[in-house]
Each structure stands twice: as structure tokens, then as C-alpha cells.
Amino acid sequence: MGHPDEVDVIVCGGGPAGCVVAGRLAYADPSLKVMLIEGGANNRDDPWVYRPGIFVKNMQRDGINDKAKFYVDTMQSSHLRGRQSIVPCANILGGGSSINFQMYTRASASDWDDFKSPGWTAKDLLPLMKRARFFLMMRGRFFKPTNNDSHGYDGPIAISNGGTITALAQDFLRASDAVGIPFSDDIQDLDTSHASEIWAKYINRHTGRRSDAATAYVHSVMDVQSNLYLRTNARVSRVIFEGNKAVGVAYVPAKNRANGGQFKETIVRARKCVVLSSGTLGTPQILERSGVGSKGLMEKLGLNCVSDLPGVGEQYQDHYTTLSIYRVSNESTTLDDFLRGDKEVQKELFQEWEVSPEKARLSSNAIDAGFKIRPTEAELKEMGPEFNALWDKYFKDKPDKPVMFGSIVSGAYADHALLPPGKYITMFQYLEYPASRGKIHISSPDPYKEPTFDSGFMNDKADFAPIRWSYKKTREIARRMDAFRGELTSHHPHFHPASPAAARDIDIRTAKELLPNAFTVGIHMGTWHRPGEPYNPDLVHDEIKYTEEDDKAIDDWISDHVETTWHSLGTCAMKPREQGGVVDERLNVFGTENLKCVDLSICPDNLGTNTYSSALLVGEKGASLIAEELGLKIKVPHAPVPHAPIPKGVPATQQVR
Numbered sequence: 001m002g003h004p005d006e007v008d009v010i011v012c013g014g015g016p017a018g019c020v021v022a023g024r025l026a027y028a029d030p031s032l033k034v035m036l037i038e039g040g041a042n043n044r045d046d047p048w049v050y051r052p053g054i055f056v057k058n059m060q061r062d063g064i065n066d067k068a069k070f071y072v073d074t075m076q077s078s079h080l081r082g083r084q085s086i087v088p089c090a091n092i093l094g095g096g097s098s099i100n101f102q103m104y105t106r107a108s109a110s111d112w113d114d115f116k117s118p119g120w121t122a123k124d125l126l127p128l129m130k131r132a133r134f135f136l137m138m139r140g141r142f143f144k145p146t147n148n149d150s151h152g153y154d155g156p157i158a159i160s161n162g163g164t165i166t167a168l169a170q171d172f173l174r175a176s177d178a179v180g181i182p183f184s185d186d187i188q189d190l191d192t193s194h195a196s197e198i199w200a201k202y203i204n205r206h207t208g209r210r211s212d213a214a215t216a217y218v219h220s221v222m223d224v225q226s227n228l229y230l231r232t233n234a235r236v237s238r239v240i241f242e243g244n245k246a247v248g249v250a251y252v253p254a255k256n257r258a259n260g261g262q263f264k265e266t267i268v269r270a271r272k273c274v275v276l277s278s279g280t281l282g283t284p285q286i287l288e289r290s291g292v293g294s295k296g297l298m299e300k301l302g303l304n305c306v307s308d309l310p311g312v313g314e315q316y317q318d319h320y321t322t323l324s325i326y327r328v329s330n331e332s333t334t335l336d337d338f339l340r341g342d343k344e345v346q347k348e349l350f351q352e353w354e355v356s357p358e359k360a361r362l363s364s365n366a367i368d369a370g371f372k373i374r375p376t377e378a379e380l381k382e383m384g385p386e387f388n389a390l391w392d393k394y395f396k397d398k399p400d401k402p403v404m405f406g407s408i409v410s411g412a413y414a415d416h417a418l419l420p421p422g423k424y425i426t427m428f429q430y431l432e433y434p435a436s437r438g439k440i441h442i443s444s445p446d447p448y449k450e451p452t453f454d455s456g457f458m459n460d461k462a463d464f465a466p467i468r469w470s471y472k473k474t475r476e477i478a479r480r481m482d483a484f485r486g487e488l489t490s491h492h493p494h495f496h497p498a499s500p501a502a503a504r505d506i507d508i509r510t511a512k513e514l515l516p517n518a519f520t521v522g523i524h525m526g527t528w529h530r531p532g533e534p535y536n537p538d539l540v541h542d543e544i545k546y547t548e549e550d551d552k553a554i555d556d557w558i559s560d561h562v563e564t565t566w567h568s569l570g571t572c573a574m575k576p577r578e579q580g581g582v583v584d585e586r587l588n589v590f591g592t593e594n595l596k597c598v599d600l601s602i603c604p605d606n607l608g609t610n611t612y613s614s615a616l617l618v619g620e621k622g623a624s625l626i627a628e629e630l631g632l633k634i635k636v637p638h639a640p641v642p643h644a645p646i647p648k649g650v651p652a653t654q655q656v657r
């Protein structure tokens with residue numbers, strides 16, 4: 001069936017927020033024609049999407065993987081010692097939810113309150129948080145106790161502990177407790193800012209599949225109704241305006257492989273409204289190509305300015321990750337052999353997933369535990385004047401805001417071609433509320449031309465101290481784990497070799513067990529090898545002491561290796577126009593009619609969380625606002641989710657497996 005060239009609502013971008021808006025509106029009224037236009041491919045039934053344990057593959061930058069688009073800093077950054085950072089973004093239906101790491105966390109209550117927008121306080125939003133999600137209550141081994149008051153139980157998004165939890169997670173929790181981070185049942189209660197927990201996942205434990213937004217909100221509706229039109233591999237180039245009223249959009253093929261380099265636009269008209277949900281890096285580009293942005297830029301690029309909004313593309317924010325990698329005992333269960341490409345192990349794990357997904361190792365992201373932390377008074381004193389000034393302004397009176405998140409990956413999150421044999425854990429620590437800001441702007445009206453991008457990473461000095469502090473903290477945790485067998489020195493700061501803080505590699509006993517037939521284990525190789533002490537369960541640890549020179553080595557390491565946490569937000573902020581705002585509290589773009597932005601670009605400030613939950617929430621809020629304006633009521637429960645267990649008496653179009 002061909003697609004209509006006029007519909008009621010057009011949603012541009014099929015990430016979590018866009019999928020929620022399109023699916024909720026289409027399901028609310030089967031006579032409402034909704035079109036969802038997505039730049040990437042359809043994710044439906046793609047095994048490289050729905051098997052949770054293979055998620056790292058979607059980050060391969062090899063010219064073949066088209067599930068991600070890689071934004072590269074246009075300029076070298078002096079804050080990164082001349083490096084250009086790279087921010088991968090989703091390029092597939094489901095957006096980030098089809099390729100992300102599936103870690104489930106939620107923002108703190110004060111994060112939403114700080115938006116200072118009517119209708120957006122945490123209290124206002126709580127019913128919508130519950131509407132989106134359901135927790136799979138576990139019988140047997142993996143029961144996850146949760147706080148019934150703030151989590152949902154009947155939404156289309158599934159959350160669970162996944163198929164397996166490695167013993168390394170419990171080891172991590174015990175070691176975290178030893179350094180002053182207590183265990184808690186549920187730190188996603190919107191309030192807890194200093195505790196650890198078993199980290200939940202966006203995984204449907206019954207089916208062993210990723211719980212992505214397209215399956216939950218879009219495929220579910222397309223299975224039972226015919227008013228949701230999906231266009232994939234189609235990049236929205238611009239919004240069509242009549243005066244300042246949005247009346248449709250133009251899109252082009254995702255890749256310009258034809259027409260002698262000319263681009264061929266297809267126009268679709270929208271009777272009621274146009275919604276931009278192309279993500280924090282996509283939405284501002286569409287706005288600017290449509291004449292909504294800074295007048296100066298429009299004039300420079302020869303575009304007609306529909307609304308002069310200098311805030312478009314500004315105030316780009318993210319969370320900042322550093323990864324430090326440790327050796328663990330040869331007996332540990334990690335994903336390393338699977339990720340490294342051991343054929344036997346891959347066969348075994350894939351087969352296990354096929355036969356019993358509900359308890360398979362691949363029904364997991366191998367990120368089983370984590371923490372949120374705030375510094376103590378004594379730690380604050382060591383964190384320098386820049387961070388202390390930020391602390392006083394931003395954190396001190398908001399006890400629900402953590403400064404850092406940390407989690408343990410059971411395996412090396414790294415290129416295994418560069419690693420010695422063995423088993424690893426990765427300490428994955430990320431800064432939740434960086435003071436640094438970046439920006440993105442189009443460089444041409446041509447939708448195929450790369451934008452000008454400045455990630456802004458570390459351009460505020462205050463951001464170094466908390467990352468340095470958490471590197472030390474996670475290092476202390478790793479050393480106290482029973483499985484700990486040394487540090488992967490290549491993935492640690494380059495301390496002076498004579499410093500007591502210098503990283504120490506695998507101990508000789510573990511190395512000999514690992515390579516029993518090797519002739520070179522333990523040979524004298526001078527400075528190349530600094531073996532650690534063999535494991536001693538009775539050892540009582542003292543904290544490593546760092547000199548100023550050591551701290552400088554950590555800061556250089558941060559500059560050289562800090563990365564995106566793939567949590568982009570903030571480029572079309574919801575705040576007053578005179579303060580650089582782009583949308584109002586109903587998500588209407590200032591100076592236009594019938595045009596809304598609904599994705600994480602609308603965040604005026606950061607959210608201390610892995611942001612999939614927030615994108616769903618912004619989508620739910622956007623859907624409610626539009627439904628209200630169209631005189632519709634959102635239907636709850638949502639359409640039956642394909643691949644989900646089938647509720648009794650409700651027909652579904654796909655069997656469970």
C-alpha cells in the first residue's frame with residue numbers, strides 16, 4: 001500500500017520519544033492518520049537489535065554498521081589535549097533504545113523540578129513515568145524488590161534483572177560497601193543519591209529480548225490498526241511552513257546514492273501538527289534547515305528566517321564516561337571470550353539464548369550492579385575550588401542529586417584485538433551533571449552535509465575533579481573485590497613508574513594459570529611489567545595515596561580518554577525565549593504554529609540518569625499534550641506488545657517465540 005501524501009500528524013524521528021508520540025496518538029484514535037518518518041532502518045525482528053548481549057557490536061565504526069551515526073567534533077579541543085571527540089547516535093527505528101546498553105535508571109526528583117516549567121515537576125510527571133513501564137516481578141532467583149509507589153507495572157516497556165546476574169556483581173556490591181557506599185534495594189526511587197544496587201535492565205526476561213520503544217509503542221499498534229504509517233530510511237530535511245504555520249515536511253532518502261548528487265525531496269502534508277523527535281543532535285538541524293534558529297546563521301546560509309531563535313543548537317549536554325579496566329580471576333564469569341570471538345563460546349551462548357532465553361547469559365547486558373555517589377565533606381576539600389563553587393551552587397541544597405554514577409561491566413568494554421588474553425571487568429563511571437556545554441549547527445541547507453559540532457567536553461574545569469575522584473573510588477572498589485587480579489595498565493592513567501600509585505598488572509600466579517604452556521610468563525622485561533601481588537583473601541586494604549603529580553596524570557588521562565555516555569540533551573531548551581529558550585512548556589516552538597519538539601533536546605538542564613527513561617517520559621508527556629489539543633484520550637493499557645508474554649484473553653499477532 002502506498003503512503004498518503006497528507007496525514008493528520010507527522011512525527012519526525014523514531015527514537016523513544018517519537019515512538020511514544022506516534023504510537024500513543026495512533027492508538028488513541030484509529031481514524032487519526034499518523035506518519036512516523038525515521039532516518040534509519042526498521043528494527044523489526046533484527047536479531048542484532050533484540051538479543052541484549054550483543055549490544056557492543058552496534059558501536060563498531062567500520063563503515064558497515066549503519067545502526068549508529070558518529071558525530072565527530074569539527075575542531076580539535078584544547079580541553080582534550082588536541083583530541084576530537086566522537087559522539088555516536090542512533091540511526092535506526094527505536095533510536096537509542098534499539099542500540100543502547102539497556103541500563104535502567106531514573107532521574108532525581110529535583111532534576112524535573114529544576115526545569116521550572118508548569119506541568120513538569122516530578123510530582124506532575126510521576127503518573128506518566130508509571131504509564132510507560134512495567135517491572136517483571138521475578139519468581140525464583142532473580143526477584144527484584146521495588147518500591148510500588150513510584151514504579152509502573154502495566155506499561156509497554158519491560159524492565160527486569162535479565163537472564164543472569166554474574167557473581168562479580170555481588171563482589172562489587174560488597175567492595176562498594178567497604179568504601180562507604182551502602183547497598184540498597186532500589187536507588188531509582190527519585191531520591192537516593194548515595195548507594196549501590198543490582199542495576200536493572202530494559203530486557204523482557206520472559207523472552208530474553210531487548211525492550212525497545214519501537215516494538216513497545218509502534219509495532220504493537222501497526223499490528224492491530226492501519227492508521228500508523230511508517231517511513232524508514234527517510235531523512236527529514238525540513239519543515240514546510242505557510243507563514244509561520246507548519247503544514248508538512250520534506251524528506252530525502254537516507255543515503256544520497258542517486259540523482260547525480262542532487263537530492264530528491266518528497267513532501268508530506270500535516271493537517272494538524274508536525275512533531276520533531278530526531279534527538280538532541282538531529283532536531284536542531286531540522287529546525288535550522290527550516291529557517292528556525294539564529295537569524296545570523298539563516299542569513300549566512302541564505303535561508304528564510306521563520307523564527308529568530310538563537311538558542312537552537314546551543315547548550316548541548318551529555319554525561320562524561322571514563323572506563324578503567326581490571327583483571328579478574330580466571331574462574332570469573334565474564335563476556336570476554338564471547339566478545340573476543342571464540343567460536344565455541346559464541347555457539348554455546350547463542351544456543352543457550354535460543355533454548356532458554358529466560359535464564360540465558362545473553363539475555364543480559366553484563367552490567368549487573370552500579371552506584372550513585374556524592375562526596376563526603378573530606379572528599380570535597382580535595383576537589384579544588386572550581387568544583388567546590390559548582391557544588392555550592394548546584395548540589396549542596398539538592399541532596400537527591402548524585403555527582404557520579406558507576407557500574408561494573410563483567411568483561412572489557414574495549415576492542416579485544418588490543419587486549420591480552422584473560423578475563424576483565426570494566427569500571428564504567430560517568431559524571432551526571434557536567435558544567436561544560438557544547439553546540440551543534442548546520443553548515444549548509446543541504447541535509448547530507450555534516451554539521452559544525454563542538455561537544456564542549458571538559459570545557460569547564462570544574463568537571464575534572466569529580467571524574468578524578470570517581471576514578472580513585474572505583475579503583476579502591478576493584479582492589480577490594482575477591483575476583484581482582486590486577487589492573488590493565490594500558491587503560492589506566494600513566495603515573496610515574498616510581499609512584500606508589502602506579503597501576504600494577506596481572507599477578508604472576510594468575511598469569512601462569514592463564515597461559516600454562518607459555519615460555520614468557522614472568523620473564524624479566526624491565527619496566528614493561530609491574531606484576532601485582534597474588535590474591536590474598538585476608539588482606540586489609542589501605543587507600544592508595546596520590547600526589548599532585550599523580551592527580552595531574554589522572555587529569556591528562558581524563559582529557560585523553562573521556563567519552564560521551566551517549567546521553568545527549570539540551571539543544572532546544574524549554575525555557576523562556578528571552579533566556580535562549582526554543583520551546584514553551586507545551587513543547588511548542590516559539591514563533592511558529594503547529595510545530596512541537598518532543599525529545600531530549602528540550603531539556604533546559606541535565607538529568608542525572610541513563611536517559612532512555614527520560615526520553616520515554618518526554619514522549620509520554622508530549623503525547624498527552626497533543627492528545628489534549630486534539631481532544632483525544634490516551635488509551636491505557638497500550639496495544640499488546642509483540643514478543644511480550646500474551647496477557648490472558650487478549651489476542652496478539654505474534655506468538656511469544
Ligand SMILES: Cc1cc2nc3c(=O)[nH]c(=O)nc-3n(C[C@H](O)[C@H](O)[C@H](O)COP(=O)(O)OP(=O)(O)OC[C@H]3O[C@@H](n4cnc5c(N)ncnc54)[C@H](O)[C@@H]3O)c2cc1C
Pocket residue numbers: 012013014015016017018037038039040088089090091092093094095096097099100101102103104105234235236237277278279280282283286565566567568599600601609610611612613615
Ligand atoms: C550507544 C548508546 C548507549 C546508550 N545506553 C543507554 C543505557 O544503557 N540506558 C539508558 O537509559 N540510555 C542509554 N542511552 C541513551 C538513550 O538511548 C537516549 O537518551 C534516548 O534514545 C534518546 O531518545 P530521543 O528520542 O531523544 O532520541 P534518539 O534516541 O536519538 O532518537 C532520534 C531518532 O531520530 C532519527 N533521526 C535523526 N535525524 C533524523 C532526520 N533528519 N530525519 C528522520 N529521522 C531522524 C534517528 O535515526 C533516531 O532514530 C544510550 C544511547 C546510545 C546511543
